[in-house]
Amino acid sequence: MHIKNLFFHIHYCNSRQIHETRPFRRKVVRTLPHHELIFITGGSGDITVDQKKYSVKKGMLFYICPEVLHSIETSREEPIYFFSVHFSYAEVSFEEGKWAVRDEKKMLPIQPAQELKDYYPIEDIFKKLVDTWNAKLPGYEFITKTILQQLLVALYQNKRRQNPNYANSLKVERVIAYMHQHIQQRVTLPELSAVMHMSPFYLSRTFKIITGYSIIEYFNRIKIDKAKELIVEGDKKVKEVAQALGFTDEFYFSRIFKKVEGVSPSEFYRKNIHGF
Template sequence: MRKSRGFEGELIIEIPKVATSHCEQLPLIAQLFIARMGYYPKAMHHYYQRPNGISQAILLYCSDGQGWVETGGNVVQVRAGEIFVLPMDVPHSYGADAKNPWSIYWMHLGGSHCDAAAAAVMERGGEPARAVQVGFSEERNALFTHIARTLLKGYSASNLLQANLALPHYLSSFIAPEHFGSQKQSVRDASPTEKAILYMQENLSNSLTLDNIARSVNLSGSFFSRKFKKDTGYAPIEYFNYLRIQKACQLLHFGAMRVNEVASAIGIDDPFYFSRLFKQQMGIPPAHYRKNKGIYGQ
């Protein structure tokens, strides 16, 4: 017996068309908003098939048990602590495992950026056709509950704004789960990129090279550079320089050090190079930054 709903302890929130139309008229949330959402615990026999897809992205986060998603003839297993997000208009079917049915938090996302949101979550796992491991977080579940409770109060403009402005924060718990509650990792469990960033932060006063950083995570320079840029969007030294200028801003804003002393404190011996690097990133020279206490003042 297959079914799409009717699970003990379930939650389902159907957003009326008039409310989603209202979302499309509110500039702050028009590009990404919730069209439906819910929670199915131990969803035995749960099954959906949509031969033509739907005009919304579908988020499926498995918190217990397991299930599967089929797209384009490819069946993907989704296990506890994993997420799968279907883009809009993609034919699909999905369902709970027959022996160990999943518990899932789910959302249908509307707006012009719903596919961009789907891609942001799924690209963290590399191949789009694979479920992404995101683990478990009480903070994430609390965000879901907050959004649901807000929508259950009704669909006034303030409720729609409150719920949907929390949506990007909820999605970020999947994109960067290491920043959420129980997702905090030990250094031993961190990825090479995360370890490298920690190494950079601990060596802001030193002049690091690509080889220095790569050796700190036991990788070759070329492989590490490719992986780091894939994970962060930046080359390692570029990222390190951003961290150094961030530290320089703090020293200039709160301290009494001269500009050349600030440069030395972040491992740059040439004050002229420091000034060029600072202006390149911040748009103004360090002396101007200090005089005005930042670009926009205090």
């Protein structure tokens, strides 16, 4: 599951901040038919998720899955201050020229409760999300979906930085940068392994875990994105585009292009240049 394939629907956002004086319930026990993210900005109390109790602290993130029993109990003197977003999602992808919609997974890859480090950027995104929802200016539904995606990316990046294997993520980024620098060439796994000082097996495995693609698949996607730019410019034949990107076989290039885009290079040209 990749975040780029997730389509979100936001049911509502909520918050309580230190300057607010509106009444509040000291304890809430419930299950929800959708997902919820709660970011703690202050106060004291306990949140119980699936029979496990957590004392809240500023900077904590709670993730509530659908149909999971949970309770929120807040202090009378110092209520819990928070931002929250309630949402559902589906997995939507475009493969070989066709849309595919899959039922949502029961759970995103987020822990039920975690204490975030360096959480200030995440707090800023959460505030922007809730403020945009509450303001309800024209287009707010689309904008808040985009901000929610930004929030999930920020959470992923925060987790990645705290991961003991963060060094491997940096090496994968170096591999991708190397691909961009050598997009006109044919790059081999042994070559990349030598550059990264990793064994071919370990590099392949690490790359797949982090990106979801094999090295060849990822490099081909980079090449095809560049091919689309060259085709739209309209001054190169398919064979010339293939050669410019290191493909010695024009027909192999066309097969890869169709596998990624769902149409052949010539069809892509006609649709984007002539509109048919």
